Amino acid sequence: MADTSTRTRTTPAPPVPGTRVPTVIAHDVHVVYRVQGSAGRKGGATAALNRLFSRKAAPAAREVHAVKGVSFTAYKGEAIGLIGSNGSGKSTLLAAIAGLQPVAAGAIFSHGQPSLLGVNAALMNDLTGERNVILGGLAMGMTREQIKERYQDIVDFSGINEKGDFISLPMRTYSSGMGARLRFSIAAAKDHDVLMIDEALATGDAAFQRRSKARIEELRRHAGTVFLVSHGINTVRETCDRAIWLESGVLRMDGPSDEVCAAYERFTRS
Numbered sequence: 001m002a003d004t005s006t007r008t009r010t011t012p013a014p015p016v017p018g019t020r021v022p023t024v025i026a027h028d029v030h031v032v033y034r035v036q037g038s039a040g041r042k043g044g045a046t047a048a049l050n051r052l053f054s055r056k057a058a059p060a061a062r063e064v065h066a067v068k069g070v071s072f073t074a075y076k077g078e079a080i081g082l083i084g085s086n087g088s089g090k091s092t093l094l095a096a097i098a099g100l101q102p103v104a105a106g107a108i109f110s111h112g113q114p115s116l117l118g119v120n121a122a123l124m125n126d127l128t129g130e131r132n133v134i135l136g137g138l139a140m141g142m143t144r145e146q147i148k149e150r151y152q153d154i155v156d157f158s159g160i161n162e163k164g165d166f167i168s169l170p171m172r173t174y175s176s177g178m179g180a181r182l183r184f185s186i187a188a189a190k191d192h193d194v195l196m197i198d199e200a201l202a203t204g205d206a207a208f209q210r211r212s213k214a215r216i217e218e219l220r221r222h223a224g225t226v227f228l229v230s231h232g233i234n235t236v237r238e239t240c241d242r243a244i245w246l247e248s249g250v251l252r253m254d255g256p257s258d259e260v261c262a263a264y265e266r267f268t269r270s
């Protein structure tokens with residue numbers, strides 16, 4: 001595929017009152033992964049064993065076309081849920097919007113720096129929760145002063161210390177839900193032009209989910225745009241006003257979350 005990719009960050013002109021302000025424009029976006037040494041392989045166990053024991057040179061790269069010609073415009077104040085089956089390209093699309101994954105063709109325009117918060121966001125497992133709050137805050141562009149000011153709110157929001165002083169323990173001692181809650185709390189401590197959340201909400205308990213939904217609502221009111229990847233259709237229904245459904249990398253439907261979630265449920269049941 002020809003490399004016609006473009007990523008542009010723009011500072012748009014002040015909005016005319018009453019008009020919607022675009023924050024992310026994706027135009028015919030394609031993302032292709034190149035996996036080295038795996039071209040034309042058979043998936044069977046015998047073929048895999050033969051490969052392990054043979055001394056043949058590794059074959060050339062294989063391409064995985066993860067996002068295929070996706071176009072949409074996101075506006076300030078929207079919360080957009082990304083839904084679709086496993087491997088349909090949701091996380092890849094978010095990574096492309098965040099500028100972490102190059103686009104092979106097409107273009108993404110964004111207002112400000114989109115922040116991607118994934119369950120696997122890069123905090124350090126060997127460091128304590130405390131230190132990770134500072135690290136994550138700095139990584140998001142907060143000053144040390146701002147982090148100091150918001151530190152207690154972040155810890156309280158995460159609920160990490162509800163059952164003991166976990167925040168002073170290394171993150172590797174946390175359950176996956178606790179880690180995800182801390183990551184969400186760090187990211188949510190700052191107002192974002194575009195905040196993208198990858199599955200973080202699914203991991204918290206009911207009280208944490210309520211706090212998260214309220215915070216997403218607040219972020220939207222501060223005129224940001226929130227993207228949420230989730231397998232929890234009800235989370236998308238309750239948190240998002242709009243949903244984008246991807247299937248095999250192709251945009252199947254984009255519209256009010258009720259309608260898109262209903263169509264997706266019909267698809268998964270059939």
Ligand SMILES: Nc1ncnc2c1ncn2[C@@H]1O[C@H](COP(=O)(O)OP(=O)(O)OP(=O)(O)O)[C@@H](O)[C@H]1O
Nearest residue numbers: 033035064066084085086087088089090091092093
């Ligand atoms: N680093 C990578 N290298 C090669 N292929 C990848 C890589 N990451 C993802 N893929 C492939 O790209 C496609 C889309 O994956 P992606 O993780 O974006 O889907 P998803 O909709 O977020 O999936 P899930 O719901 O399971 O999290 C899949 O076929 C996946 O195997």
